[in-house]
Amino acid sequence: MSSDTNNSSSSGFEKNLPPEEYLNKINEVRTLLGPLGAKSSKYCSDAAITRYLAARNGHVKKASKMLKETLKWRIQYKPDEIRWEEIAREAETGKIYRVNCTDKYGRPVLVMRPSCQNTKSTKGQIRFLVYCMENAILNLPDNQEQMVWLIDFQGFNMSHISVKVSRETAHVLQEHYPERLGLAILYNPPKIFEPFWKMVKPFLEAKTCNKVRFVYSDDNLSKKILEDLFDMEQLEVAFGGRKSDSSFNYEKYAERMREDDLKFFGNTTTVSSTSAQLTNSDSEVSDSENKNLEDNEDVKIKNGTPLDTTKT
Incomplete structure (x- = not known):
């Protein structure tokens, strides 16, 4: 192996x-x-x-x-108080979801599709990510602490990039979910992603970077990473697998998540004070106090201008 x-x-x-x-x-x-x-x-x-x-x-x-x-x-x-109904708007396009199977080692798998980004609120996107992480952790089997990410770059372009969200994502995951990532597979990232990756790497710890693998559908050597990791009969066709009926279905996924909420938390409508302040409209507009900073950083990325990474 x-x-x-x-x-x-x-x-x-x-x-x-x-x-x-x-x-x-x-x-x-x-x-x-x-x-x-x-x-x-x-x-x-x-x-x-x-x-x-x-x-x-x-x-x-x-x-x-x-x-x-x-x-x-x-x-x-209060990440344990986030419920599906609060973040359902963020989930509509299938930009992050937990597949209904594991890798060969029993690790939950989160599929991420940057091109399916459907909101502009950093707060909303981070709370959705946290919900997904908490849900995956609750579904960990015994004696397993980690998960796998499959990041699909189909349809990706630089408009889907937000440096502010990327920076906040790295902070939350590294500081509050350490060693939860077993492997992150970047599937068919385009050439335009390379300068962004170089910009983002300073935000990441070396251990995290070492868990990232680039896999290309036309490269047999890199495809072996997926073959070693997954039962190809259970892997989505989008990742070179043979499960043709595994595309994201929002209604079915929403039902699964509601069932998980009920299973793990009971019949409760608990909403944290933070989540109470986050409405659907918050997921449709960006945070105005950070808008200029985010726009400026995104422009720098797209123009290939170095960022001041000391601000992380």
């Missing part, structure tokens, strides 16, 4: 340490975290702490600080 399709259930960090040292580091993190409420404790399992330690190369204090920031973010942002 190629190292490109490593099936580690987490980061593999714990495998590089003697068991006693590994457990000592987890206990040190717990000590630095101090007393936690029941809700916060839920997100501080041994597996969770291991992911944060891996994200900070085993540095206990840095991992503890990172995890504290996530716990604070979860209290304020």
